[in-house]
Amino acid sequence: AQRVTQPEKLLSVFKGAPVELKCNYSYSGSPELFWYVQYSRQRLQLLLRHISRESIKGFTADLNKGETSFHLKKPFAQEEDSAMYYCALRDNTDKLIFGTGTRLQVFP
Amino acid sequence: EPEVTQTPSHQVTQMGQEVILRCVPISNHLYFYWYRQILGQKVEFLVSFYNNEISEKSEIFDDQFSVERPDGSNFTLKIRSTKLEDSAMYFCASSEARSSPPQHFGDGTRLSIL
Numbered sequence: 063a064q065r066v067t068q069p070e071k072l073l074s075v076f077k078g079a080p081v082e083l084k085c086n087y088s089y090s091g092s093p094e095l096f097w098y099v100q101y102s103r104q105r106l107q108l109l110l111r112h113i114s115r116e117s118i119k120g121f122t123a124d125l126n127k128g129e130t131s132f133h134l135k136k137p138f139a140q141e142e143d144s145a146m147y148y149c150a151l152r153d154n155t156d157k158l159i160f161g162t163g164t165r166l167q168v169f170p
Numbered sequence: 171e172p173e174v175t176q177t178p179s180h181q182v183t184q185m186g187q188e189v190i191l192r193c194v195p196i197s198n199h200l201y202f203y204w205y206r207q208i209l210g211q212k213v214e215f216l217v218s219f220y221n222n223e224i225s226e227k228s229e230i231f232d233d234q235f236s237v238e239r240p241d242g243s244n245f246t247l248k249i250r251s252t253k254l255e256d257s258a259m260y261f262c263a264s265s266e267a268r269s270s271p272p273q274h275f276g277d278g279t280r281l282s283i284l
Contacts, residue, residue: 096272105174106213106261108272148213155226156201156268160213 064089066151068161075139076169083134083164085123085149093151095125095132096158100146109147110134119143139168172196176262176276183252184284191247191279193262202245203263203273204237206230213261219245220268249281257283 065088075081087093097109110118112125112132123134132149149161175194183189195202204216218225219237227235236248245264249256259280263273 098275105277106275108274111272150213155218157203157215157218157226157228158205158213158273159215160205162212 064153064159066149066159066161068149068164070164072165074167077141078138081136081139083147085132085161087130087151089151091154096150097123097134098148098150141168141170144168174262174264174274174276176279178279180280182282182284185254186251189249189252189281191260193245193276194243195245195264196274199264199266201265201268204247205261205263206258208258252283254283257281
């Protein structure tokens with residue numbers, strides 16, 4: 063079955079600390095993975111997609127097919143990074159399958 | 171930057187009543203989607219729509235649900251006879267082409283069924 067798992071509901075760190083938001087997936091085909099972010103009172107926004115291999119706002123994510131993971135990382139968290147982060151997989155029918163989300167809280 | 175817009179932002183409806191949620195996708199986008207998020211749960215796919223047809227629908231999208239693109243700009247989700255369990259945040263999304271992200275999301279409509 064296709065599934066995206068985000069094991070942490072809440073991740074709290076202090077400003078300047080490294081952050082890793084975990085995402086694991088289950089998919090029989092070749093997956094396309096995304097990270098979406100939702101800041102307070104704002105819409106879901108695309109943060110990263112694995113095929114771009116880019117860094118947005120200091121965040122990176124590497125697709126590890128062996129571990130079926132797509133963890134989101136940032137070496138030094140900022141207060142403005144506080145938000146809900148959703149990992150999502152797009153299947154071959156084009157729909158997005160979301161994880162349950164992780165709330166990142168960055169304390170000053 | 172163009173945005174997907176959704177109206178209303180909050181809809182309160184009596185159980186059994188029909189409700190229509192409205193979305194205006196980004197103007198040059200051709201693929202349209204509805205997702206929903208029940209409070210405390212994950213965002214779930216409902217339906218995708220292209221070329222005036224449903225491309226795919228989930229098991230959630232039963233006979234009580236329908237989608238329509240009544241004109242060149244609006245994309246609507248109708249729930250014919252609402253149930254308590256339809257209470258959720260409903261998100262519309264659009265994309266320029268299939269398999270060409272990102273899917274751009276609207277702010278959502280919070281639907282509360284009493």
